[in-house]
Amino acid sequence: xxxxxxxxxxxxxxxxxxxxxxxxxxxxxxxxxxxxxxxxxxxxxxxxxxxxxxxxxxxxxxxxxxxxxxxxxxxxxxxxxxxxxxxxxxxxxxxxxxxxxxxxxxxxxxxxxxxxxxxxxxxxxxxxxxxxxxxxxxxxxxxxxxxxxxxxxxxxxxxxxxxxxxxxxxxxxxxxxxxxxxxxx
Amino acid sequence: xxxxxxxxxxxxxxxxxxxxxxxxxxxxxxxxxxxxxxxxxxxxxxxxxxxxxxxxxxxxxxxxxxxxxxxxxxxxxxxxxxxxxxxxxxxxxxxxxxxxxxxxxxxxxxxxxxxxxxxxxxxxxxxxxxxxxxxxxxxxxxxxxxxxxxxxxxxxxxxxxxxxxxxxxxxxxxxxxxxxxxxxxxxxxxxxxxxxxxxxxxxxxxxxxxxxxxxxxxxxxxxxxxxxxxxxxxxxxxxxxxxxxxxxxxxxxxxxxxxxxxxxxxxxxxxxxxxxxxxxxxxxxxxxxxxxxxxxxxxxxxxxxxxxxxxxxxxxxxxxxxxxxxxxxxxxxxxxxxxxxxxxxxxxxxxxxxxxxxxxxxxxxxxxxxxxxxxxxxxxxxxxxxxxxxxxxxxxxxxxxxxxxxxxx
Numbered sequence: 001x002x003x004x005x006x007x008x009x010x011x012x013x014x015x016x017x018x019x020x021x022x023x024x025x026x027x028x029x030x031x032x033x034x035x036x037x038x039x040x041x042x043x044x045x046x047x048x049x050x051x052x053x054x055x056x057x058x059x060x061x062x063x064x065x066x067x068x069x070x071x072x073x074x075x076x077x078x079x080x081x082x083x084x085x086x087x088x089x090x091x092x093x094x095x096x097x098x099x100x101x102x103x104x105x106x107x108x109x110x111x112x113x114x115x116x117x118x119x120x121x122x123x124x125x126x127x128x129x130x131x132x133x134x135x136x137x138x139x140x141x142x143x144x145x146x147x148x149x150x151x152x153x154x155x156x157x158x159x160x161x162x163x164x165x166x167x168x169x170x171x172x173x174x175x176x177x178x179x180x181x182x183x184x185x
Numbered sequence: 186x187x188x189x190x191x192x193x194x195x196x197x198x199x200x201x202x203x204x205x206x207x208x209x210x211x212x213x214x215x216x217x218x219x220x221x222x223x224x225x226x227x228x229x230x231x232x233x234x235x236x237x238x239x240x241x242x243x244x245x246x247x248x249x250x251x252x253x254x255x256x257x258x259x260x261x262x263x264x265x266x267x268x269x270x271x272x273x274x275x276x277x278x279x280x281x282x283x284x285x286x287x288x289x290x291x292x293x294x295x296x297x298x299x300x301x302x303x304x305x306x307x308x309x310x311x312x313x314x315x316x317x318x319x320x321x322x323x324x325x326x327x328x329x330x331x332x333x334x335x336x337x338x339x340x341x342x343x344x345x346x347x348x349x350x351x352x353x354x355x356x357x358x359x360x361x362x363x364x365x366x367x368x369x370x371x372x373x374x375x376x377x378x379x380x381x382x383x384x385x386x387x388x389x390x391x392x393x394x395x396x397x398x399x400x401x402x403x404x405x406x407x408x409x410x411x412x413x414x415x416x417x418x419x420x421x422x423x424x425x426x427x428x429x430x431x432x433x434x435x436x437x438x439x440x441x442x443x444x445x446x447x448x449x450x451x452x453x454x455x456x457x458x459x460x461x462x463x464x465x466x467x468x469x470x471x472x473x474x475x476x477x478x479x480x481x482x483x484x485x486x487x488x489x490x491x492x493x494x495x496x497x498x499x500x501x502x503x504x505x506x507x508x509x510x511x512x513x514x515x516x517x518x519x520x521x522x523x524x525x526x527x528x529x530x531x532x533x534x535x536x537x538x539x540x541x542x543x544x545x546x547x548x549x550x551x552x553x554x555x556x557x558x559x560x561x562x563x564x565x566x567x568x569x570x571x572x573x574x575x576x577x578x579x580x581x582x583x584x585x586x587x588x589x590x591x592x593x594x
Contacts, residue, residue, distance in 0.1 A: 017277065024270055040248035042261050050269065054276045059503060064467045066499055067508055075506040082488055085213070088245050089235060091487045092213045 005069045013060045024053055027070065031077050037101040038081035048080045099175050102140070103168045124174040128167055135163040136171070211235045216246065220253050326569035326589070329407055329542045331365035332391035338381040338415075345393065356381035358398060358415035368396035369415055384412045387428070390544030397424070401442065402433040404521045407541040408463065429461040431521045445483070449500050449507075453478045458492075459518045465537070472497040472517040480507055519562065525572070526562040532582065532593070535559060540591075543569045550594040557581055 011019040028049060035045035052073070056063065065072045078101075082092060092098060102121070121140070125133050131153075138144045138152060146164070150157045211231055218224045219232050236242055251259040336342040338356045350363045358381075359370045367385070387393050387409045395403050398416045405411055409428025422442040434442045436455025444451045446462040449469050456476025462469040471480050473492040480498045481489040482505045490498050490507050497512040519526035525542075527535055533555040536547040542565065549555055559579070563572055573584045573591070585592045 015279065017274075020277070021270060021274075024273075028269060036258050036261075040245070040252050040258055042258050046269065050273045053273055057277045062467065062503055063501070066468065067510065071508065072506065075508055076504055079485060079488065079504065079506055082485055086210075086485075088241055089210045089238065090213055090216070090245070091210050093487050094212060094214045096213045096217055 005065065009060070009063075009065055009069060012057070020053075020057060023069065027073055028053070031073060034074065034101050035077050035081050037103075038078070038097050039084050044084065045081075048084065049077060052076055052080060100172070103171055103175075120175060121171070124171050125167075127174060128170060132163050132167045132170070135160055136167040139164060216249055219246075220250060324588070326543050326545060326586075328566045328568065329390040329392055329544070331393055332388060333367075333393035333405070334386040334388070335360075335362075335367065336384040336386060338383065356383060356415045358383075360415075365392075366394040366396065369398040370396075380414045380416070380418060382412055382414055384410060386410050388544075389541050399437065399440075399442075400435040404431040406430065406520055407544075426460060426462060428463055429459070429520075431457070431459045431518060433457045447502055448483050448505065449480065450483055450486070451478050451480050459521070461517070463537075463541075467502060469500045469502060470497055470517065471500075472512060472514055474514055474518060482507065520565065523565045524562055525565055528560050529558050530560070531555065532557045532559065536593070539569075539572065544589065545569065546590045548590065548592045550592055554582060554593055 008019055008023065012023070031049045031052075032042070032045050035048050036042050039045060039048075056073075056076070063072075078098070081097075081101075085092060085097070099121070125136055125140075128136065134153065135149055138149045139146075144152065146160045147157055150160045153160075215224065215228055215232050215235075218228065224232060236246060248259045251257075331345075331347045333345045334342050335345055343351075345362055345367060347365050352359075352361045352363075354360070357379075361368050361370055385393060385395055385405060387405045387407060389408045391407055393405050395405065395411065397403065397413055399422060401422075403411060403424075406429035409426070409430060411424060411426050411430060413424040417440065420440060422437070422440050424442075424444055426444050426446045432442075432444065432453075434453050434455050434457070438454050442453050442455075444460055446460060446469060447464075449462070449471075451458070451460060451471050453476065456478055457474040458476075458478055459472045459474065460470070461472075471478065471492065473494050473496055475494055478492050479489050480492060480500070481487075482500065484505055488507070490509055492498055492509065495511060495514055496509055497517065498507050498509050500507045513528055516526050516528045516530075520538075525538065533549070536549075539545070540547050559576070561575070563575060573586075576582055577584060583594050585594070
């Protein structure tokens with residue numbers, strides 16, 4: 001665990017609400033977007049994320065984070081989304097929704113992606129046209145913001161947006177074909 | 186856990202349970218195929234059954250449909266982040282602030298430098314004899330030895346130790362105890378009328394080795410328990426573990442091997458891995474050495490992490506979250522080869538491991554010593570004094586010993 005995260009989380013354990021509020025502002029929005037793609041419901045996604053923040057505050061003393069605060073929150077919200085789906089009698093054995101959430105999220109880091117899925121995604125990215133692949137890699141694997149990608153590749157923000165959108169459509173098809181294949185087998 | 190699901194003899198009932206489950210829960214891929222018009226007749230039927238089962242399912246399906254048509258979540262509105270915080274803030278209970286030791290009450294920037302912990306290297310020169318070490322302080326604390334208690338299905342038990350060989354037929358199995366190991370031999374699943382369970386209990390300061398009826402080998406570390414059937418029947422080989430063990434699972438693709446441990450399930454076909462799940466630890470660690478394993482929780486079996494060699498899952502018992510990381514496998518399996526191997530490990534965790542093996546109690550007189558980090562390796566079969574002496578040579582810690590109590594200052 002990174003030293004900064006350790007200090008931050010120790011503050012939370014001690015009951016420092018100011019630190020917790022800044023953490024909330026840092027992650028809330030992207031966690032909601034992530035959850036949304038899992039359960040297709042914005043209001044419910046917001047509820048789940050808010051409940052998560054309340055529970056983590058309550059239990060913070062007992063929580064020992066080994067990776068990073070961020071990946072802990074993402075893992076936890078993913079669990080809650082799956083539980084929500086369970087109540088609707090839906091399961092995600094083939095990670096279709098997980099892939100959706102990863103593709104659709106605006107804030108991603110490799111560390112909380114399942115290795116199996118990451119492999120599949122990487123293979124599918126390789127099959128994209130070169131520029132599209134470059135944009136998507138910077139976004140998903142390096143976690144860069146759209147404007148950062150634009151200046152890195154010296155293209156407009158709009159064209160980054162278009163490339164990302166097209167990449168997602170193509171990747172979704174490719175990935176789901178791969179999962180589909182597994183499903184049939 | 187429900188061993189009955191796997192081992193129960195009333196086959197008819199089990200089938201029914203599975204049937205109803207399958208009819209109720211559908212995989213999201215069926216919904217996705219419905220939207221893309223790719224359902225087979227059988228799947229169409231399954232989908233319709235799910236859809237009709239509850240109104241909430243229909244609402245969900247409409248939302249999914251909307252998302253795939255428009256690329257947007259239905260009824261999305263602008264998020265109101267400021268109010269979101271305002272709405273959860275009153276629910277955050279004020280925590281009683283415990284008095285922290287002075288060193289922690291410094292500003293975050295200074296804390297950072299404090300937290301960059303001392304890394305001290307221990308070197309163990311295996312050629313030096315350990316005779317000169319024996320400071321005539323008092324009683325020597327020897328390392329752990331091969332000891333265990335075997336508990337039979339009816340609750341009767343027998344103490345096992347090196348030199349107490351026996352061979353007998355208990356609970357429908359031929360049990361052979363020889364040297365430091367116990368093995369289940371000569372039992373065929375077909376001969377088993379009723380499944381009987383045995384439990385092997387390893388106390389602190391001990392280790393033991395067991396070969397199960399399918400030839401799977403299990404090395405059990407101190408303070409651990411393994412519960413297993415004397416013969417495997419049904420379609421899954423399932424055992425329960427508390428504590429730490431190294432598994433070398435015999436390959437049988439038709440009958441997966443499952444280790445259930447405090448809500449976590451590790452499922453394998455045939456492979457080698459180490460599992461550490463002590464009660465006083467917040468995490469369960471599963472480290473893969475060879476092959477492939479799946480790790481999931483009993484509550485959330487669809488959220489599976491697949492491990493490849495050199496990686497480890499760690500599950501938070503509290504939340505059931507499972508994450509994966511790359512590790513130095515040696516660090517987690519060295520104990521089985523008779524070595525303590527610590528790599529940038531903090532003293533608190535080291536003392537947990539050491540106290541289980543030497544059956545001692547450890548008291549930290551200064552909180553801050555808990556987080557001192559050490560790297561080094563030493564043979565497990567040395568006396569405790571050798572280990573403590575090496576640690577003292579770093580000049581970072583001092584130990585005082587009173588009987589089985591070790592104070593650190």
